[in-house]
Amino acid sequence: xxxFPWLKGHGTENDFVLLPDPDGxxxxxxxxxxxxxxxxxxxxxxxxxxxxxxxxxxxxxxEDGGDWFMDYRNSDGSIAEMCGNGIRVFVRxxxxxxxxxxxPVRVGTRAGIKDVVLNDDGxxxxxxxxxxxxxxxxxxxxxxxxQWPATHVDMGNPHxxxxxxxxxxxxxxxxxxxxxxxxxFPAGVNVEFVVRKGPNEVAMRVHERGAGExxxxxxxxxxxxxxxxxxxxxxxPVTYRVGVPGGSVTVTWRADNHxxxxxxxxxxxxxxxxxxxxxx
Ligand SMILES: N[C@H](CCC[C@H](N)C(=O)O)C(=O)O
Numbered sequence: 001x002x003x004f005p006w007l008k009g010h011g012t013e014n015d016f017v018l019l020p021d022p023d024g025x026x027x028x029x030x031x032x033x034x035x036x037x038x039x040x041x042x043x044x045x046x047x048x049x050x051x052x053x054x055x056x057x058x059x060x061x062x063e064d065g066g067d068w069f070m071d072y073r074n075s076d077g078s079i080a081e082m083c084g085n086g087i088r089v090f091v092r093x094x095x096x097x098x099x100x101x102x103x104p105v106r107v108g109t110r111a112g113i114k115d116v117v118l119n120d121d122g123x124x125x126x127x128x129x130x131x132x133x134x135x136x137x138x139x140x141x142x143x144x145x146x147q148w149p150a151t152h153v154d155m156g157n158p159h160x161x162x163x164x165x166x167x168x169x170x171x172x173x174x175x176x177x178x179x180x181x182x183x184x185f186p187a188g189v190n191v192e193f194v195v196r197k198g199p200n201e202v203a204m205r206v207h208e209r210g211a212g213e214x215x216x217x218x219x220x221x222x223x224x225x226x227x228x229x230x231x232x233x234x235x236x237p238v239t240y241r242v243g244v245p246g247g248s249v250t251v252t253w254r255a256d257n258h259x260x261x262x263x264x265x266x267x268x269x270x271x272x273x274x275x276x277x278x279x280x
Contacts, residue, residue, distance in 0.1 A: 002276055006038070007093060008045065008269035011085030013215035013246025017045050018093050018267070019052045024059055027052060032077030037278060039075035045273075048211045049074050051086050053093065056108045066108030067101060068094060074210025082111035082156035084218020088124040088265035091116040096267055111156025119262070128219070128259040131155060131226045141191050142178040143207075144171030150179070150191070151227045155259075158189045158209070159223035163231070167195055167205050173213040192220045194228065202228050203243035215246030222259045225251035 004026050007018040017038045021027050027034075030052055039047045050073040056065030070090045072083045087107055094100040095118055104115035104127075115127045132154040141150045141162050146169050148162035160179055164170065170177070170193045177191045188209040194202050204224050206217040225240040239252040249263035 003274040009089035009267035014085035066106035069108035078210040092265040125262040153223035155219040161227040216244035
């Protein structure tokens with residue numbers, strides 16, 4: 001098939017190209033060069049990543065693909081285990097297309113099944129699962145000539161969370177922040193810089209693995225909420241409002257150690273792409 005449908009959506013301005021591929025035969029194993037082209041903000045459509053939509057039992061990446069499997073790719077073409085903003089956009093698409101079925105939608109990801117619910121106010125709530133804090137202690141991230149201690153939080157994907165005095169300190173975040181010890185993140189890492197705004201409110205910036213600085217990172221907001229609650233020695237359940245350049249989300253760290261991410265998601269464009277348009 002030379003042409004295929006695409007849609008565009010975002011969650012707090014973390015934006016994605018959606019590729020409906022119900023039985024997985026339109027794209028086969030998604031080509032990284034196609035992902036890079038689609039995500040190119042000048043020569044392509046432009047996005048932080050791609051969300052391919054496959055029926056859970058038609059994919060071969062994981063054992064349990066849920067109702068629908070979210071095949072997530074970063075804009076550099078790399079694969080990541082999970083995307084907290086993307087999964088809200090993913091379910092928004094399923095709801096709009098009449099494919100969502102009953103609540104909650106069981107979305108398969110490379111980080112396991114995530115249940116997603118559409119709320120009456122149009123926001124979506126994702127059970128993001130449990131955070132893991134693998135250490136080691138003594139991680140330092142460096143950007144713009146500054147260094148900060150950071151905490152490793154695994155949300156299915158890796159995060160390094162650093163408190164800063166001001167969100168301008170990390171500078172333009174064009175390059176991936178450097179971390180030590182190098183072996184702390186052998187597969188790379190998403191780096192979050194955070195400032196506290198109140199007892200249950202923080203604001204953050206993020207340099208995402210495989211995408212660069214983005215306007216928001218859903219798994220990152222969860223990692224930031226965990227580190228912020230631990231810093232304040234808050235007991236679970238605890239809820240944080242997390243401000244991001246693209247808006248804000250709510251993260252609840254439940255008594256059962258699961259994190260719930262609630263935020264907006266919109267699908268705002270659609271089109272048809274012809275492979276003949278791909279550069280030779
Ligand atoms: N860049 C991330 C994946 C996307 C995460 C982010 N967009 C989110 O909403 O969680 C990684 O390589 O782990």
